[in-house]
Amino acid sequence: MENNMKDIVSRGWPSAANNLTIRPGDVYCQRPDVQQPDELFKKAKTWLEVIQDAPRDELQDVVTKDIQESMIRAIFGSNQIERAGLNQTITNHLCRRILNGEDVGAISEGDPDSQSALLDLYHLDPTLRKLPGKDVLRSRNEVVQHCKAFEFLLKAFVLEHEHLTESLIQETHRILAEGVPITDCEGPEVLPEEYGGVYRTVVVGAGTTNFTVPKFVPAKMKKMCEDLKDELEATEKNKAIDPFSTAAKYSLEFVQIHPFMDGNGRMCRMILNAILCRYAGVIVPIGEQGAEREEYMQIKRDSSAKMEGHGEYATFVLVRATRRIREMKKKLSGKKTKA
Numbered sequence: 001m002e003n004n005m006k007d008i009v010s011r012g013w014p015s016a017a018n019n020l021t022i023r024p025g026d027v028y029c030q031r032p033d034v035q036q037p038d039e040l041f042k043k044a045k046t047w048l049e050v051i052q053d054a055p056r057d058e059l060q061d062v063v064t065k066d067i068q069e070s071m072i073r074a075i076f077g078s079n080q081i082e083r084a085g086l087n088q089t090i091t092n093h094l095c096r097r098i099l100n101g102e103d104v105g106a107i108s109e110g111d112p113d114s115q116s117a118l119l120d121l122y123h124l125d126p127t128l129r130k131l132p133g134k135d136v137l138r139s140r141n142e143v144v145q146h147c148k149a150f151e152f153l154l155k156a157f158v159l160e161h162e163h164l165t166e167s168l169i170q171e172t173h174r175i176l177a178e179g180v181p182i183t184d185c186e187g188p189e190v191l192p193e194e195y196g197g198v199y200r201t202v203v204v205g206a207g208t209t210n211f212t213v214p215k216f217v218p219a220k221m222k223k224m225c226e227d228l229k230d231e232l233e234a235t236e237k238n239k240a241i242d243p244f245s246t247a248a249k250y251s252l253e254f255v256q257i258h259p260f261m262d263g264n265g266r267m268c269r270m271i272l273n274a275i276l277c278r279y280a281g282v283i284v285p286i287g288e289q290g291a292e293r294e295e296y297m298q299i300k301r302d303s304s305a306k307m308e309g310h311g312e313y314a315t316f317v318l319v320r321a322t323r324r325i326r327e328m329k330k331k332l333s334g335k336k337t338k339a
Helices: 002-010 037-052 056-081 088-099 114-124 126-130 133-159 166-177 214-238 243-257 264-280 290-306 311-338
Strands: none
Touching (some): 037 311, 056 264, 056 290, 088 114, 088 133, 114 133, 133 166, 166 214, 166 264, 214 243, 290 311
């Protein structure tokens, strides 16, 4: 992953937006607890330009490290939202091994490496000894596969500039699901190979929200991917994009379709961050803190209930993306000061 990120930076950071103007859309909702969206957007745009003008060797080092750190934080936060994965220490440990190129895969109870894997996890978090080994390994797999799926999606969409096709989404989800059977539903366990990358054929809902009826899922996914492709091609033709609104729009549309039996929330946040990384050069962690998780989930619930578009979510994303851009700029400024 480190080499992939260096490739992205060396090709021009952010790679896909090198010749695009960052221009705000008109969807943002004003909120009393945050700065005016137009002021936030102006700051984000200015800071991105400052970063992009930095010497390439300094930029490469700072951006590579920042994206990796943000990616790990995003994985931890996303898992926390879904009550999946393990603590932050173990998430950091496993993800860094994967991003450094180590061959880390899913492990199930009874595998030759299962006991040594459990001992490693117990060393990092002794409280896990109280839980069944099968559950601990499943939680480990949720971290490992999340990281591998995220890395796969970033490489394809950000580095290789592939379109976000149905097949790319399905393969990303298949990787995410590997080693993670569905066990929290009524009825028998659903194995990863039965639902990973496979559009659901059962009705699913959350609270009072019912997602797309199964028979319409393939058509909805086809249209979403085609719409995104058309919109991104139009932005490149017009030389302008609002990466924050675009990322919010399509990640929200994905989760409202809810195409898979499980893992839709984590997939929607990976899609959000893949678009942000490609067009704004940042990854936005969501869900690390309890208050943020509740705010995020409330926005999602309101969007489904009111059907008023993605304006509130776009503002939520803009606020956090602006913070990430500011932090990256500060790190770059600190590097210059030390030099």
